[in-house]
Amino acid sequence: MKADAIKSILATDCGSTTTKAILIEKQGGEYRLVVRGEAPTTVEAPFEDVTRGVLNAAKEVEELRGRQILDGDKIITPQQGDKGVDIYISTSSAGGGLQMVVTGIVKAMSAESAERAALGAGAIVMDVLASNDGRLPHEKIQRIRHLRPDMILLSGGTDSGNIKGVVEMSELLKAANPKPRLGINYKLPVIYAGNQKANKEIEDNLSEETDLSIVPNLRPVLERENLGPARDKIHDLFMEHVMAQAPGYKELMAMCDAPIMPTPGAVGEIMQVIAKKENITVLGVDIGGATTDVFSVFKDPELGEPVFNRTVSANLGMSYSISNVLASAGLPNILRWVPFEIEEVDLRNRIGNKMIRPTTIPQSLDELKIEQAIAREALRLSFIQHREFAVGLKGVQKERTISDAFDQSSSGETLVNMMDLDILVGSGGVLSHAPRRHQSARMMIDAFLPEGVTQIAVDSIFMMPQLGVLASVHEKAATEVFNKDCLLRLGTCIAPVGSVKPGKEYMRLRCTLPDGKSIDKTYTLGDLELFEAPYEAIRAEIIPARGVDVGGGPGQSIKTEIYGGLVGIIVDARGRRPFVLPENAAERVAALQKWSKAVKEFEDR
């Protein structure tokens, strides 16, 4: 079917907890989101068939739209009159997503490039093995045997270099004889993307025990990466092997009109679209039930070009992995965001119960506040991991000396510069489904601590994954829906960096809001304030105190355009570097309640 002729699109995202369906229809020449439905993902018993959840979500869409989409257990395609849809597409992260082990020779070079390729393709990287990772050969073998990944990516060596290192790693792999995570009746897929001179030796070592694919080197020369072929192969094998083993996926693949994409891969696609289209720096997050993904597009100061990075925090999420957030962050870090007193044992039990009943939702306001406290920590920890990983060169020619290349990870500054960030985009259940958008804005500000002037947005109803996969088959529809229905502009956060003595002036804001109201206000350290304003450009002058930076340098005032939105303009004068919360429990609770009130987090309740 020609792209122009497509009138309706059904897209689903099978998450580890919920299957989300959206219906897009062409209305008056443009594509718009019409309705959305959701249902619990049915990978678990008693159903053990992912298509049940898909059909349930589609059934809800059908009921809400008031027209037939399903014929029994079939999605009607193409659309016939008022029945059915023209295309059906899906993404998936259910079944634990795509779990990979990657290997390289030098940890900071080929292994890091391999990790980037796997992460870019939407995988969870279980471990990174390298010749110089400090583990003895037998420890590496034991590790490979223990892990049972879905797939292994083997890399190492430049195309003109020595083959010894990469052949040695393939020998260890052969000796470990790894088994795939799902099923014992098929061979583990292994992708070789290393020194092409070693292809024959790799084939000799691995073609019998594994399902070996050879693709061009992902680091053909020290100064350049070529991640595309490895990423594409990962996607192909994900469809062929991993998806085919999960309950109901063969049927789901048959239902879809385009290959199923791993959810994070699809979200990454759409994040890059935003950055490219508007020529801006973007930091995005997708917080799910099992994992949290962070995406960024920042300019590499050396290259002067935008660089895309994705990290996945495999065990930081809001349901299946919620107890791991507690374990990783520690109870005090979660408690510091809870705006009331709670017994430690009670909080731990509540978190444990969410882990074992992952599809439940907070019914009471206190339960919601606890979940949002945990979300802040899951986001904060995921962001720390991202900052540490988003360094160095990516995917482009970069001239550097050999010594620079060796140093790329250890001495490389992170590309994530919060002062340069234009827009922070949140996605995932806890951010997209927060009862008030003010809560989403607060969660993101508290977790990411944006600096200077930063716009905040959320995925309205958590549909970025579906739009990401749609972009691969119908870019126009994806872009139109993204701009009109997906991205919700919440407003702007103004956050000075630096410290002043308590009670002294910290920052001054001067602007005129679209309703004509003039603002000329001075803030002291610890203030948080919201001005309601629509999404329109507002000329503003921000004057920081001496030594304090709002983007123009220490003590330098700036004149800039700021935008309101569904929430408005949040002046966050609570401080950065350091940002500190009161240590005393009663003082902390009082501060949290004051800030909540200031930004109307729970205003109507």
Add this chain to the structure above:
Amino acid sequence: MAHAYTPGLKVIPRILVHKTRRLPLKGKVTVEKGQQVDAEMVVATTDLPGNVVPVNLANMLNIDASEIVEILIKKPGDSIQEGDIIAETRGLFGLFKTKAHSPANGTLEAVSGITGQAIIREAPIPVSVQAYIEGKVTAIIPDEGVEISAAASFIQGIFGIGGERRGAIKVLTRDTKTPISEDMIDESCKGKVLVGGAFLSYKAFLKAQKAGATGIVVGGFNYRDIKKIVGYDIGVAITGQEDINTTLIITEGFGDIHMAQQTFDLLRSHEGRMASINGATQIRAGVIRPEIIIPIDDQDAIQEHKAELFGMEPGTVVRVIRAPYFGMLGEVTELPHELQRLESGSLARVAKVKLQEGGKEVLLPRANLEMIETK
């Protein structure tokens, strides 16, 4: 009307249980189809490949990797003992030879002329799989395992730690609300699967473990105490491999929560009978719940159990699985089509539920309800 599919836990008095007993790798099945087996009987065996010991001969002998193949004393495929010479340099006029000795017993699996690395594979590790439940072999999976079937009562818990265990059922509390206290545990608990009501303290668990109980089934337990038992945080609910002698199965959740009445009644009706239990839990894809299987005699009366694939409907018995009303049972009276606003402010699909305790009718998010399979 869309069905609300909420997976529930099984509490079934009479069912034909089928357990697949599979080897981790292909091997040999040691029983025949139709054979009656005891729970402890070995049904399949295999040898896991032995551990691998890599040795870099080129480095040891200080020669180029390409020369290794020519100076091997042992060839790939040869069996090898610790201390045996694997390779030896030619030396100078036959003198000053350098030798590379094997660090392990096993087989010389491979030697690489590119890396100079030799791989020594130690002896295979035998692994066997037991029947786990007393029953009949109803299917053979060639080279992989068997299916054992037995008429049984079958109960699923929500979370457990510890692997497969067996023991006679011993009910410690008089009702679902009473916690298991330390004074209820004595020497008579040895080898038993203990059943209690609402709660088990860490101290009571330790006492039961010391007394030699093989398992404990209880309504609730404190999440923080799990770490004290296993020694680490369980961040994601994937368990079963814990190195503990007393398997713990929680039927309701973390905290002090009454065990569901029918779970308690069913367990009590089997007082003294042998049960096979497993704490293994996996709340991810291919979900695994902890289980209690109690074989029963009247096999003829058992009908094949079909999983209830229809969703929640008016009349369905449900359990509330989140605060408020956590742990209470009720009956669905209505499934309103429209989204409703909850106290938290969220919009959600809800069900009207008449609670068994007190008879109050409340609106609850469907996501916070769980069906209970009792037939």
